[in-house]
Amino acid sequence: MSDTRHAPAQYDAITEAAAQWCMRLHEPDCTNQxxxxxxxxxxxxPLHAIEYEAMLDIWDISEHLPRPAQITAGPEKQRRSTWQRLSIAAAIPLIAVPLAAYGGWQLGWVPSAYQRLEAGNSVKTVTLADGSQAELNLGTQLTFSNYKDQRRVSLKNGEAFFKVSHDASHPFVVQAAEGRIRVTGTQFNVWMYEDQVRVTLVEGSVLVTSNKNLKSDGLRLEPGMQARYKAGDYAPQISQTYTNAPELAWRDGKLVLDNLPLADALPLINRYLGTPLVLADNATGKLRIGGVFNTRDINQLVNSLPKVLPVYLSLGQDGKPLISSLPRG
Incomplete structure (x- = not known):
């Protein structure tokens, strides 16, 4: 059996390599080689994987750190990447040294708890470090950071239902696309697909903004209300819903399509597919579809589309499944 112990210098070299790989892999020009x-x-x-996971955690945390004023050149994505690369170097000693970490906590730079959570092919219920609960839908990814001034969730992909522990002095903020949802204690659902977000409130109240750069706290939702937005929207769209809203059916393993135009139904369907469906044209998108489907077998829904609608499936030039209306005779 080989000896897996490493000298301190070797540990340092592995940590440095993990940091370099983390930064390089997040660059848009990273090659396949x-x-x-x-x-x-x-x-x-095995230590390489452990250190790289730690670097991913630091990368995620750095999204929330305050940025120096001098990092202002270039578009937002470039500024964020620059700050994250700098933060990897700065955050390692803060996390590694208890005294420095305490100072970072007092400044609101370093969380006292950090979790990276993911649901694969089954719904998962998890307890966050603050005692709140999150129910994760299939394929959902999120992170939780407990900072001095607030609790922060970053929804990377998918959908989650939150039951937030009440703490008026320590608000709970969910970041999704370019917006945020701010609460102190409540129950609500957040769905995200690409840059589209939908927030459904069940209990309590939340403040929703579609642009995290706005100084406003956003629009307030009361139980039975829903907010929708896309990244870049100035304000979310507000509408009424109800307790047993179709948006919550995923908790029972169901996808409910309530006589929706295909253009509106497709993001709900594509959320569960590895390769998204594409509409051939606007006319096809106006066709309506309804029914209740199993979220673990959405491919059955895809295969049944030509049986319930006047459409046919083919492969587009990009290799993605294309939905086209049948020619009218």
Missing amino acids: EREAFAVWLHAD
Whole structure:
């Protein structure tokens, strides 16, 4: 059996390599050859994977750190990437040294707790570090950070139902796309697909904004209300809903399509597909569909589309399934 112990200098070298790989893999010009080289490095030693996971945590945390005023050049995505690269170097000693970490907590830079959570092929219920509960739908990814001034969730992908522990002095903020949902204690659902977000309130109240750069706290929802927005929207759209809203049916493993135009139904369907469906044209998108489907077998819904609608499926030039209306005779 091989000896897996490492000298301090070796640990430092692995940590440095993990940091470099984390930064490089997040660059848009990272090549396939580099990704293959990373895979070789990652599997060469169990410690490599452990250190790389730690770097991913730091990368996620750095999204929330206050940025220096001098980082202002270039578009927002470029500024965020620049700050995250700098934060990797700055956050390592803060997290590694207890005294520095305490100072970082007092400044609101370093969370006292951090969780990265994911649901694969089954719904998962988790308890967050503050005692709140989150029910994660299939394929959902999110992170939770407990800072001095607030509790922060970053919804990376998917959908989650939150039961938030009440703490008026320590608000709970969910970041989704370019918006945020701010609460102190309540029950609500957040659905996200690409840059589209839908917030459904069951109990309590929440403040929803579609643009995190706005100084306003956003629009207030009361129970039975829903907010929708896309990244870049100035304000969310507010509408009435009801307790047993179709948006909550996923908690019972169901996708409910309530006589929706295909254009509106497709994002709900695509959320569960590895390869999204694409509409051939606007006329096809106006066709309406209804029914209750199993979220674990959405492919059955896809295969049944030509049986319930006057459409046919083909492969588009990009290789994605294309939905087209049948020619009218």
